Amino acid sequence: MLEKALSGDRRYWTWIIILLGVIGIGTLMYIRQFNEGLGITGLSRDVTWGFYIAQFTFLVGVAASAVMLVMPYYLHNHKSFGKITILGEFVAVSSVIMCMLFIFVDMGQPFRITNVFLYPTPHSVMFWDTVVLSGYLCLNILIGWITLDAEKKSVAPPRWIKPFVYISIPWAISIHTVTAFLYSGLAARPFWMTAVLAPRFLASAFAAGPALIIVLCLILRRVSNFDAGKDAINKLSVIMTYAMVANVFFVLMEIFTAYYSAIPEHAAHFNYLFFGLGDANSLVPWMWLSSILAIVSLVLLLNPKTRHKENILILACVTVFISLWIDKGMAMVVAGYIPNPLGTVVEYSPTLPELLITIGVYAIGALLITLLYKIALSVKKRAAA
Amino acid sequence: MYDAGKVIIGLIVFLVLITFPIWYNVASGKATYVPELAPAAKGTACVADTEYMRANHMDLLNQWRDDVVRNGIRVYTAPDGQKYNKSLTLTCLDCHNNKTEFCDKCHLYMAVDPYCWDCHVIPEEVR
Amino acid sequence: MGFDRRKFLKTAGLAALTVAGTPLKSLAQDDSTVIEAVTEVSGLPQEHPITAKRWAMVIDLQKCAEHENIKDCARACHEEHNVPHFDNTKDEIKWIWEEHFEHAFHELENEHLKEKFTHTPVLLLCNHCDNPPCTRVCPTGATWKRDTDGIVMMDWHRCIGCRYCVAACPYGSRSFNWRDPRPHIDKTRPEFPTRMRGVVEKCTFCEERLAKGQIPACVEAAKNDALVFGDLEDPDSKVRQLLKDRFSIRRKSSLGTQPEVYYLV
Numbered sequence: 085m086l087e088k089a090l091s092g093d094r095r096y097w098t099w100i101i102i103l104l105g106v107i108g109i110g111t112l113m114y115i116r117q118f119n120e121g122l123g124i125t126g127l128s129r130d131v132t133w134g135f136y137i138a139q140f141t142f143l144v145g146v147a148a149s150a151v152m153l154v155m156p157y158y159l160h161n162h163k164s165f166g167k168i169t170i171l172g173e174f175v176a177v178s179s180v181i182m183c184m185l186f187i188f189v190d191m192g193q194p195f196r197i198t199n200v201f202l203y204p205t206p207h208s209v210m211f212w213d214t215v216v217l218s219g220y221l222c223l224n225i226l227i228g229w230i231t232l233d234a235e236k237k238s239v240a241p242p243r244w245i246k247p248f249v250y251i252s253i254p255w256a257i258s259i260h261t262v263t264a265f266l267y268s269g270l271a272a273r274p275f276w277m278t279a280v281l282a283p284r285f286l287a288s289a290f291a292a293g294p295a296l297i298i299v300l301c302l303i304l305r306r307v308s309n310f311d312a313g314k315d316a317i318n319k320l321s322v323i324m325t326y327a328m329v330a331n332v333f334f335v336l337m338e339i340f341t342a343y344y345s346a347i348p349e350h351a352a353h354f355n356y357l358f359f360g361l362g363d364a365n366s367l368v369p370w371m372w373l374s375s376i377l378a379i380v381s382l383v384l385l386l387n388p389k390t391r392h393k394e395n396i397l398i399l400a401c402v403t404v405f406i407s408l409w410i411d412k413g414m415a416m417v418v419a420g421y422i423p424n425p426l427g428t429v430v431e432y433s434p435t436l437p438e439l440l441i442t443i444g445v446y447a448i449g450a451l452l453i454t455l456l457y458k459i460a461l462s463v464k465k466r467a468a469a
Numbered sequence: 470m471y472d473a474g475k476v477i478i479g480l481i482v483f484l485v486l487i488t489f490p491i492w493y494n495v496a497s498g499k500a501t502y503v504p505e506l507a508p509a510a511k512g513t514a515c516v517a518d519t520e521y522m523r524a525n526h527m528d529l530l531n532q533w534r535d536d537v538v539r540n541g542i543r544v545y546t547a548p549d550g551q552k553y554n555k556s557l558t559l560t561c562l563d564c565h566n567n568k569t570e571f572c573d574k575c576h577l578y579m580a581v582d583p584y585c586w587d588c589h590v591i592p593e594e595v596r
Numbered sequence: 597m598g599f600d601r602r603k604f605l606k607t608a609g610l611a612a613l614t615v616a617g618t619p620l621k622s623l624a625q626d627d628s629t630v631i632e633a634v635t636e637v638s639g640l641p642q643e644h645p646i647t648a649k650r651w652a653m654v655i656d657l658q659k660c661a662e663h664e665n666i667k668d669c670a671r672a673c674h675e676e677h678n679v680p681h682f683d684n685t686k687d688e689i690k691w692i693w694e695e696h697f698e699h700a701f702h703e704l705e706n707e708h709l710k711e712k713f714t715h716t717p718v719l720l721l722c723n724h725c726d727n728p729p730c731t732r733v734c735p736t737g738a739t740w741k742r743d744t745d746g747i748v749m750m751d752w753h754r755c756i757g758c759r760y761c762v763a764a765c766p767y768g769s770r771s772f773n774w775r776d777p778r779p780h781i782d783k784t785r786p787e788f789p790t791r792m793r794g795v796v797e798k799c800t801f802c803e804e805r806l807a808k809g810q811i812p813a814c815v816e817a818a819k820n821d822a823l824v825f826g827d828l829e830d831p832d833s834k835v836r837q838l839l840k841d842r843f844s845i846r847r848k849s850s851l852g853t854q855p856e857v858y859y860l861v
Contacts, residue, residue, distance in 0.1 A: 120775060120776075120793075121773065121774050121775040121776060121793035121794060122757075122772075122774050122793075122794070123686075123687055123774035123775040123793075127686075127774065128685065128686040128687070128688075128774075129685065129686065129687070129688050129689075129768075129771055129772070130685075130768070132759040132762045132763060132772060133759060133763060187758075190758075191756055191757050191758055191794070192755070192756065192757015192758070192759070192772065192773065192793065192794025192795055192796075193755065193756045193757045193794040193795060194756070194757075196736075196754070196755075196756045196757075197756060199736040199738075199754055199756055200735045200736055200756070203736050203737045203754065205734060205735055205736065205737050207732055208732065208733050208734055208735040208760075209733065210733060210734075210735035210758065210760050211735045214735065266760070269733075270729065270733070270763060270764050271729055271766060271851045271852070271853070272729060272763070272764055272765055272766035272767075272851070273763065348705070349703075420763075421763075424768060425702070425765075425766050425767060425768050425848075426695060426699040426700070426702055426768050427698070427699055427702040428699060430685070534753055538749070538751045538752075538753065539749075539751060541742070541744070541803070541807065543640075543641040543642050543807055544640050544641065544642055552640060553640075554640050554641055558786050558787070558789070559786075559787065584792070587790075587792035588752065588789040588790050588791055588792050589789045590678075590784055590785070590786040590788075590789060590790060591786075592786040595783075595784040595785075595786055
């Protein structure tokens, strides 16, 4: 099946070459970062996690969202999702690999990463995060491969894959819960230490993921003749709507608790994000942009008339994705450090090498999606013929 | 076989090229090269005998590392009863004080690049 | 039926799983430490180590304020341990340093704090907590709390530089090596290793000096007994006496970390 990724038209190969070029630039930048150290990023003694970990946090959510395609089909028999579960699974594979790459480029000693497995530490949430993410990657590769292979042969998938599919559903929930636990268990960071963080992560995951998948489906309809079907797209957009409502609700809950209790330690981080603290206000425009985009997306999505119009749906998906990318990425991660535990404010903004490495990793993800989708679509085309 | 002549010649050229490291080293006499290590500047014996150290010094150092850092056990008793401080810089480099003429000789020859020196200070270099 | 390809792959897969399972034996690894005392041969560590069941430090803020140069403590520590000096706060590495009272005890917000204290320099370092959040989060065991004496240790060989411990520390005690530190070390002491880029470092209560029977460098540098170091489990120790006689506070004590650095006000 892999050979199907090697045949394509001019547009396909042009896209691949562009991606390889971007990956090359990112790799060169990473080599410089590896040799000189993470000092070439904008990170500092006070803000030790930044752009890379922000991408990681956001993408774990996108990876978990595959469950929103698997669950309706396998648990609730919505036949219309049958065609596109593979797209969700491949998004999961690509996202998890990007997550792992972002962790890798963020580490001070990346080649010691096997220490996490050689010296397991069950008391550390990060150990479990590594375990569940690796497991989720294997699950999705296995399930994707077996089901696609069966489709190629025009037979039903073998029965033994069913338990794996069922396991992948709670497993998807677990990867994002565990990632939330990385943050929500730290007494040192009151901005993160909130019980609603895990539900918030899941809600934003199930909004951002389907948003991406809807956009990918619509792109696929343009570049190939694969049609996900109006029913599946509509149902996905409903899932996305409900999830976005839940997410905005959770954010409002956080804002209420911080501001009504008026505890400086809690409110200070929100003040930094929305109003800035003194001269430190680099995230303020981003935060307001994220909030406005969230409202706009809800206005577009809650009304079925606008939700069903494809052009508006695409706009809604893009606004959801960008709003959540800002909110769950940079805003959540960086504001946890500002102000720091001693009350001082030290700002952070990513440097050019950091951005180039990030874009390189995203290009790797895009390449993976391209190759995997090419294989999936070729198989489906063959099987339909 | 089609083009038998070309194929066989090609195979022979390939074999010659791929075995280049072996026959070149033998022919130029480099195969018999053994790195000459500078003798220790002081002391009568190492913490273990030469045969053992040649093959296992890395294991010994790893064991020392875990003993000192993780278990707080800093004293090593050599097979001959002599006691030493488990320290690369303060014990090993105390006698083998010329890294270039001792450690590096074999390491360079074997293309081994241990990163111990990133942290463990070489006294000659900071004096 | 013969041994076909499918059977071969199944057997090979099982064998690979078994081999991969062997690192799990390290789960049985015991991190409890044994600090030996060795006599006889001179020049060795652990000839006369100073040991304790639970090391703690008491810092007298009054005496700190009276000290002619509070920076002596940090200088002694950083020289002893090859801590690099950076001019910018971004890459800064510090094991012990001074802050103003309002930052050191940020949770004790008090607009009308006694004047003397608003400008009192407070020495901050790793608190070697009894219930450390940093060791709880480390995914490789590169930092852990020693059973024998309560010191929160660092293993720079194992650290992967994920900086989770830095996020978890409520006191800002940990620093990360953003670059190669060596060019920024004023004078390298061969007796202690430097660190490399990509690992987290912090005060280790001078455990290597304790093994040689020496008190921590900062305690030694604070000549007027501003810093007292001793065994909290020993009822006759000076730290216990001080804590019994004087009012003491700890940083962010409500978080339950049980810091072992006490400040006498």
